[in-house]
Amino acid sequence: xxxxxxxxRENYDTNIEQVQSVVxxxxxxxxxxxxxxxxxxxxxxxxxxxxxxxxxxxxxDFEADIGMLRSDYIVFKEIIEKELPxxxxxxxxxxxxxxxxxxxxxxxxxxxxxxxxxxLNHPDRKWHNGIQVDIFVYDIDNKFENxxxxxxxxxxxxxxxxxxxEEIGYTEKQQFNDHQFPIPIGYDQYLQRxxxxxxxxxxxxxxxxxxxxxxxxxxxxxxxxxYNKL
Numbered sequence: 001x002x003x004x005x006x007x008x009r010e011n012y013d014t015n016i017e018q019v020q021s022v023v024x025x026x027x028x029x030x031x032x033x034x035x036x037x038x039x040x041x042x043x044x045x046x047x048x049x050x051x052x053x054x055x056x057x058x059x060x061d062f063e064a065d066i067g068m069l070r071s072d073y074i075v076f077k078e079i080i081e082k083e084l085p086x087x088x089x090x091x092x093x094x095x096x097x098x099x100x101x102x103x104x105x106x107x108x109x110x111x112x113x114x115x116x117x118x119x120l121n122h123p124d125r126k127w128h129n130g131i132q133v134d135i136f137v138y139d140i141d142n143k144f145e146n147x148x149x150x151x152x153x154x155x156x157x158x159x160x161x162x163x164x165x166e167e168i169g170y171t172e173k174q175q176f177n178d179h180q181f182p183i184p185i186g187y188d189q190y191l192q193r194x195x196x197x198x199x200x201x202x203x204x205x206x207x208x209x210x211x212x213x214x215x216x217x218x219x220x221x222x223x224x225x226x227y228n229k230l
């Protein structure tokens with residue numbers, strides 16, 4: 001039986017520390033599975049920014065983002081459900097038919113014990129809403145030359161922050177907490193297109209994470225009760 005990093009959420013005092021401990025464990029598990037099955041991926045968006053600027057999470061970040069090419073995602077999708085531990089859920093259009101964000105983020109890994117209670121825009125939500133790692137799937141872009149892009153960039157963003165081929169030609173490893181994760185070799189140019197001078201912190205009033213219920217799941221069938229887990 002595979003050994004996974006332990007869930008340490010109870011070891012932390014603040015809500016954001018508890019959330020980040022859950023997300024960090026999820027990232028480690030994803031990394032282990034991708035390494036075993038030779039699946040290439042990289043830290044993306046705010047998680048990439050956190051890795052480069054903070055060598056870990058942006059202090060107020062409450063989720064994580066990874067990217068992978070379509071060819072790698074096909075392999076990932078075939079094996080991930082049987083490789084994940086029982087307390088994690090692979091969410092996509094097929095595994096969660098109520099998941100409405102498929103046109104933006106094709107898949108997520110969800111924690112079964114938790115719940116993003118701040119999602120007030122969808123009070124009748126039926127999809128799984130546990131702590132998440134977003135999986136952005138990249139294809140060759142049909143609008144910008146020499147680029148790859150994901151569904152969000154193609155359909156919902158007016159920017160030009162798509163990854164260039166040469167920026168993702170291969171990846172390098174970046175320290176994130178006490179683990180090394182892959183990042184695009186062209187991370188600097190990519191982050192500048194995303195965030196401008198990304199080394200400057202935003203105003204303090206913009207550094208407030210929402211409260212996440214870490215020990216109470218949502219009402220989805222694919223959930224577990226933290227207090228009865230042992």
